[in-house]
Amino acid sequence: MEGSRSAPARPGTNLPRIADFNQAVILNAVRHAPEGLSRVELAELTGLSAQSVSNITRRLLDRELITEAGTLVPAGRGKPRTLLRLHAGGHFAIGVHVDPTVTTVALLDLVGDVVASVRTLPASAASPPRLVEAITAAADGLVAATGVDARRVLGLGIAAPGPLDPGTGVVLEPPLLPGWAHVGLRGLLHEATGYPVVLHKDAAAAALAELWRGPRGSAAALEDFVFLYLGTGLGAGLVVGGELLSGTTNNAGEIGHLMVDTDGPRCNCGQRGCVGAACMPRNLVAEAAGVGLLRRPGTDDREIDELFTDLCALAADGSAPARRILEASAFRLARGAATVSNLLDVRAVVFGGPIWDRISDVYLPILRETLLTTTEARRVHPVTALGSSLGADVGAIGAGCLVLEHAFSTRPATLLLGAREDAVAATP
Amino acid sequence: MEGSRSAPARPGTNLPRIADFNQAVILNAVRHAPEGLSRVELAELTGLSAQSVSNITRRLLDRELITEAGTLVPAGRGKPRTLLRLHAGGHFAIGVHVDPTVTTVALLDLVGDVVASVRTLPASAASPPRLVEAITAAADGLVAATGVDARRVLGLGIAAPGPLDPGTGVVLEPPLLPGWAHVGLRGLLHEATGYPVVLHKDAAAAALAELWRGPRGSAAALEDFVFLYLGTGLGAGLVVGGELLSGTTNNAGEIGHLMVDTDGPRCNCGQRGCVGAACMPRNLVAEAAGVGLLRRPGTDDREIDELFTDLCALAADGSAPARRILEASAFRLARGAATVSNLLDVRAVVFGGPIWDRISDVYLPILRETLLTTTEARRVHPVTALGSSLGADVGAIGAGCLVLEHAFSTRPATLLLGAREDAVAATP
Numbered sequence: 001m002e003g004s005r006s007a008p009a010r011p012g013t014n015l016p017r018i019a020d021f022n023q024a025v026i027l028n029a030v031r032h033a034p035e036g037l038s039r040v041e042l043a044e045l046t047g048l049s050a051q052s053v054s055n056i057t058r059r060l061l062d063r064e065l066i067t068e069a070g071t072l073v074p075a076g077r078g079k080p081r082t083l084l085r086l087h088a089g090g091h092f093a094i095g096v097h098v099d100p101t102v103t104t105v106a107l108l109d110l111v112g113d114v115v116a117s118v119r120t121l122p123a124s125a126a127s128p129p130r131l132v133e134a135i136t137a138a139a140d141g142l143v144a145a146t147g148v149d150a151r152r153v154l155g156l157g158i159a160a161p162g163p164l165d166p167g168t169g170v171v172l173e174p175p176l177l178p179g180w181a182h183v184g185l186r187g188l189l190h191e192a193t194g195y196p197v198v199l200h201k202d203a204a205a206a207a208l209a210e211l212w213r214g215p216r217g218s219a220a221a222l223e224d225f226v227f228l229y230l231g232t233g234l235g236a237g238l239v240v241g242g243e244l245l246s247g248t249t250n251n252a253g254e255i256g257h258l259m260v261d262t263d264g265p266r267c268n269c270g271q272r273g274c275v276g277a278a279c280m281p282r283n284l285v286a287e288a289a290g291v292g293l294l295r296r297p298g299t300d301d302r303e304i305d306e307l308f309t310d311l312c313a314l315a316a317d318g319s320a321p322a323r324r325i326l327e328a329s330a331f332r333l334a335r336g337a338a339t340v341s342n343l344l345d346v347r348a349v350v351f352g353g354p355i356w357d358r359i360s361d362v363y364l365p366i367l368r369e370t371l372l373t374t375t376e377a378r379r380v381h382p383v384t385a386l387g388s389s390l391g392a393d394v395g396a397i398g399a400g401c402l403v404l405e406h407a408f409s410t411r412p413a414t415l416l417l418g419a420r421e422d423a424v425a426a427t428p
Numbered sequence: 429m430e431g432s433r434s435a436p437a438r439p440g441t442n443l444p445r446i447a448d449f450n451q452a453v454i455l456n457a458v459r460h461a462p463e464g465l466s467r468v469e470l471a472e473l474t475g476l477s478a479q480s481v482s483n484i485t486r487r488l489l490d491r492e493l494i495t496e497a498g499t500l501v502p503a504g505r506g507k508p509r510t511l512l513r514l515h516a517g518g519h520f521a522i523g524v525h526v527d528p529t530v531t532t533v534a535l536l537d538l539v540g541d542v543v544a545s546v547r548t549l550p551a552s553a554a555s556p557p558r559l560v561e562a563i564t565a566a567a568d569g570l571v572a573a574t575g576v577d578a579r580r581v582l583g584l585g586i587a588a589p590g591p592l593d594p595g596t597g598v599v600l601e602p603p604l605l606p607g608w609a610h611v612g613l614r615g616l617l618h619e620a621t622g623y624p625v626v627l628h629k630d631a632a633a634a635a636l637a638e639l640w641r642g643p644r645g646s647a648a649a650l651e652d653f654v655f656l657y658l659g660t661g662l663g664a665g666l667v668v669g670g671e672l673l674s675g676t677t678n679n680a681g682e683i684g685h686l687m688v689d690t691d692g693p694r695c696n697c698g699q700r701g702c703v704g705a706a707c708m709p710r711n712l713v714a715e716a717a718g719v720g721l722l723r724r725p726g727t728d729d730r731e732i733d734e735l736f737t738d739l740c741a742l743a744a745d746g747s748a749p750a751r752r753i754l755e756a757s758a759f760r761l762a763r764g765a766a767t768v769s770n771l772l773d774v775r776a777v778v779f780g781g782p783i784w785d786r787i788s789d790v791y792l793p794i795l796r797e798t799l800l801t802t803t804e805a806r807r808v809h810p811v812t813a814l815g816s817s818l819g820a821d822v823g824a825i826g827a828g829c830l831v832l833e834h835a836f837s838t839r840p841a842t843l844l845l846g847a848r849e850d851a852v853a854a855t856p
Contacts, residue, residue: 165808172807224676236771245668247773247805248652254770254804259763262690262700272690335687342682343664343768345675376682377675379600380593 036083064090095400100124108400155196157402159205203229205398207237275336281308334370352388464511492518523828528552536828583624585830587633631657633826635665703764709736762798780816
């Protein structure tokens with residue numbers, strides 16, 4: 001079989017089936033060219049023969065994974081070429097973001113655009129069975145409301161706080177969700193919805209969303225970046241060489257207890273100066289209450305979230321003490337971002353998540369300046385701080401992208417429970 | 429070209445030439461099976477046709493990259509199969525480790541075994557031109573002394589302190605080598621020796637050595653690990669999915685200023701509690717001198733190294749204050765190792781480098797205990813602390829492995845200056 005490109009051998013692993021592989025190659029090439037590609041260009045890009053490209057694109061057209069979209073007339077000689085694109089409305093994915101403060105369910109089309117989304121009970125206010133019920137109702141409702149054929153839904157992805165057990169699909173003991181020890185969320189949702197279900201960490205899903213939507217988003221064309229996810233807690237999603245780096249058990253990105261300030265606040269781990277504690281709305285709100293800027297909050301995550309919105313509004317309205325609290329947090333986060341970028345040698349750190357839009361005005365200038373001036377590789381290349389353009393729904397979008405990624409990938413980084421025989425990557 | 433495995437497409441990148449790719453696939457399969465593989469097994473492992481395997485192995489035999497080594501007689505029916513192995517003596521690589529305290533030059537055979545090695549002037553005691561002269565003499569001397577045909581030397585690898593500029597092969601401003609700002613070490617050594625030359629960071633090279641020699645070494649069969657390199661300074665080498673993770677400009681692994689102790693010693697960066705400062709022999713020796721255990725050292729790196737040996741000997745002989753100094757350092761290093769393993773979700777951290785053999789008795793139990801009990805993923809999998817078995821020469825071995833890796837890889841992570849047309853991976 002010389003005459004075709006092959007992946008480097010890793011003896012002992014199972015090699016993917018050949019037809020799957022080449023089909024995924026074509027599908028990914030089309031995915032990365034939203035403006036469309038002709039069959040001739042596909043052959044050039046992938047090294048596959050014209051005959052193979054023709055066979056594979058025929059199958060992909062039949063399955064409504066790609067579609068013919070316009071014609072390219074070459075500038076010089078040559079006949080017009082039909083352009084192929086992903087068939088946006090051919091298939092869909094459901095993304096669910098489980099956060100202590102809010103649960104978001106989104107319906108994505110095949111190119112990763114949000115068709116519709118809805119918010120439901122936050123995980124901190126619902127028992128696991130009750131939340132599974134609410135998510136199922138929300139997912140079914142979105143599918144019904146949009147008139148999408150449920151058979152065109154490839155699966156349901158969940159983005160949840162770590163640590164997770166990827167083999168069993170269990171949310172272990174997320175420190176910010178006290179009632180959620182060892183919940184088999186993947187299995188419960190598969191049972192309740194009937195969809196194939198994939199589970200990954202919130203920050204990893206957010207990074208995947210940025211990668212998937214990149215060409216239209218803020219991290220355009222970036223192949224190596226860290227996504228710092230700011231929500232009820234802090235996590236990192238790592239992207240290396242255009243792929244999510246998930247670690248040996250999908251638990252990469254735990255940076256909450258990265259130490260960033262010898263004079264920082266005490267963390268619940270017993271140490272001082274952890275970056276997670278320095279950015280948690282709960283702690284920032286408590287600090288503001290301590291100096292009389294806000295009323296003292298209870299333990300309800302939604303109440304804390306509302307008070308945090310008030311704190312950000314105070315800073316925006318010119319309150320110097322409110323601003324100082326946020327700035328101190330930003331400097332600590334910046335040091336954490338610099339530490340991670342020193343370790344991985346990335347060109348950008350993307351910031352986003354549920355609280356990002358409220359803090360970006362104060363945080364982003366500090367993050368930019370710190371990354372440009374203090375990283376170890378600054379003499380070789382700048383490290384840029386970027387704000388995510390995907391807003392508060394980045395977790396849910398990422399959760400949907402987990403399903404798309406699984407369908408498109410030859411080497412999925414996640415386990416899809418209940419994957420069907422007729423799934424995208426299967427040989428026809 | 430359906431019917432053969434293909435790598436996932438990454439449109440826009442240059443696709444390696446097909447024959448190179450399949451040849452590298454075969455070569456890597458043989459490399460990872462030191463016990464030997466038959467042509468039938470190679471076809472099964474790689475998915476290539478019997479005819480392709482036969483053609484490629486013929487070429488590799490002609491070039492003395494592989495060799496026929498014995499015959500496997502199947503237990504049941506079937507005819508005896510000739511086993512193929514790497515031809516250890518067919519080709520060689522020179523590895524050079526440049527450290528402020530010592531410069532090591534090693535000659536490796538094609539399987540990565542050290543044929544001969546020699547120590548020469550340390551970088552802190554020689555100007556760059558003088559050091560290039562000494563390295564050239566050492567390399568030529570090793571080749572002459574072992575009777576190796578210089579035409580069989582694939583190239584020379586250098587492991588040096590970062591940061592580095594990979595495009596130009598320049599050592600930028602290593603903080604522990606004050607006289608070494610912007611030295612074009614790769615170009616100078618290529619000019620002086622005539623060999624193709626590759627340059628990478630010391631810690632990355634050490635990690636590669638562990639990966640390359642793994643099946644016989646301590647990190648056997650590990651595909652995901654962090655190598656913490658302890659020398660004049662501290663650096664990290666990252667291995668993910670069986671490959672070196674070098675970052676966007678080969679500068680990944682800068683962890684010297686990772687904060688690990690709010691009460692830690694002051695670092696030259698102005699911060700307190702940096703993990704690099706907590707493990708530097710220079711600081712530990714100064715601390716010991718401060719409490720009267722040792723005489724106060726000057727600035728000479730070799731003198732500091734000798735005093736550090738004395739400090740370790742004191743601890744081994746039962747001196748409680750000497751032991752306390754090393755233990756405090758070990759706890760700080762352990763916290764740094766836990767932080768990095770939390771970020772990357774690895775199963776092991778391997779410790780090694782020039783000072784490792786002197787400190788392992790005190791450090792390893794503390795590192796083991798901390799990694800087992802404090803990592804975030806401990807409920808999913810243990811994180812193991814391992815000592816490198818490659819000794820003080822791990823940097824030089826890794827430097828040689830950079831050349832081997834380049835020759836074997838379809839996607840080399842480093843730039844080889846002066847690579848020849850007849851290099852291993854080229855199409856015949």
